[in-house]
Amino acid sequence: MRYVLLAALALATAASAQSYPSRALKFVVPFPPGGGVDIVARAVGEKLAPRLGQPIVIENRPGGGTTIGTDAVAKSAPDGYTILVSGIASQAIVHHLHPNRPFDFMRDLAPVARIADGVIAFVVPASSPANSVADFVALAKANPGKLTFASSGTGGLIHLTGEMFKQAAGIEITHVPYKGTTQILPDILDARVDLALDSVPAYLPHIKSGRVKAFAVAGRERSALLPQLPTMAEAGVPGVVATTDYALYAPTGTPSGVIARLHHETAAVLEMADLRAKLATQAIEVRGGTPEALKAELAGEMEKWGRVIRAANIRVE
Numbered sequence: 001m002r003y004v005l006l007a008a009l010a011l012a013t014a015a016s017a018q019s020y021p022s023r024a025l026k027f028v029v030p031f032p033p034g035g036g037v038d039i040v041a042r043a044v045g046e047k048l049a050p051r052l053g054q055p056i057v058i059e060n061r062p063g064g065g066t067t068i069g070t071d072a073v074a075k076s077a078p079d080g081y082t083i084l085v086s087g088i089a090s091q092a093i094v095h096h097l098h099p100n101r102p103f104d105f106m107r108d109l110a111p112v113a114r115i116a117d118g119v120i121a122f123v124v125p126a127s128s129p130a131n132s133v134a135d136f137v138a139l140a141k142a143n144p145g146k147l148t149f150a151s152s153g154t155g156g157l158i159h160l161t162g163e164m165f166k167q168a169a170g171i172e173i174t175h176v177p178y179k180g181t182t183q184i185l186p187d188i189l190d191a192r193v194d195l196a197l198d199s200v201p202a203y204l205p206h207i208k209s210g211r212v213k214a215f216a217v218a219g220r221e222r223s224a225l226l227p228q229l230p231t232m233a234e235a236g237v238p239g240v241v242a243t244t245d246y247a248l249y250a251p252t253g254t255p256s257g258v259i260a261r262l263h264h265e266t267a268a269v270l271e272m273a274d275l276r277a278k279l280a281t282q283a284i285e286v287r288g289g290t291p292e293a294l295k296a297e298l299a300g301e302m303e304k305w306g307r308v309i310r311a312a313n314i315r316v317e
Contacts, residue, residue: 116270121214
């Protein structure tokens with residue numbers, strides 16, 4: 001009887017995957033409209049919908065450091081119709097900074113597909129006496145605590161990337177939190193803050209015009225969009241690796257056949273030249289990956305950002 005039940009379950013799962021999807025899907029974005037995750041969700045959803053034969057609705061559920069939107073997906077039916085679009089690093093950070101969150105990401109969400117990386121660049125005012133990362137480190141060592149670095153909020157990826165840089169370079173610089181990049185930019189342009197290790201799109205026109213100087217990118221590899229910039233490791237500070245990364249997740253328990261279909265169709269979408277070009281205008285580079293690789297990457301990010309948070313003794317109320 002047990003084998004009959006298992007066989008029946010396997011057949012039902014296969015049948016469910018074959019008929020999937022039979023209605024609209026929902027992409028939940030745990031950030032406000034207009035940001036990188038929202039842009040990626042809409043761009044991928046637009047291309048994915050015709051391949052699945054169903055519309056994809058984008059639902060922005062910001063708040064709680066991504067916990068509100070993430071929890072909504074974690075608690076939704078595991079049927080492949082509610083999908084989370086979120087960052088890998090940002091979820092790893094939430095794991096450490098929000099211990100009272102109502103979900104456990106590794107337990108409650110299943111990886112579907114990696115999508116892309118957004119570039120984080122090392123940017124200083126045009127008037128900065130530094131002309132390289134090494135120059136900036138030397139200035140900071142000569143003036144401990146006097147130089148400043150900007151972030152888009154305490155406990156966020158940009159803040160923690162700055163903390164990672166401090167730890168790797170062995171320097172003391174002062175954190176200045178802002179509400180977002182749009183508030184940081186004027187102060188970088190006018191040299192009221194000394195450094196931003198920030199997501200690059202808003203800075204691109206100013207890098208090209210010479211109103212700010214960019215010395216490196218924080219990725220493991222050079223950016224195809226800014227190939228002239230070295231990585232932080234090439235610039236002399238190894239161990240500073242951060243990107244605004246993007247991926248799809250489904251509630252744990254979603255049938256494997258459904259996840260396989262979503263992954264297959266997403267991988268096909270990521271090969272489309274027009275999608276790649278559209279994301280490139282936002283300094284977002286397509287880098288796909290399997291669910292298994294995504295799971296391993298998330299585990300690595302949790303370990304990495306946990307070390308940074310503990311070393312910096314960061315707490316979010």
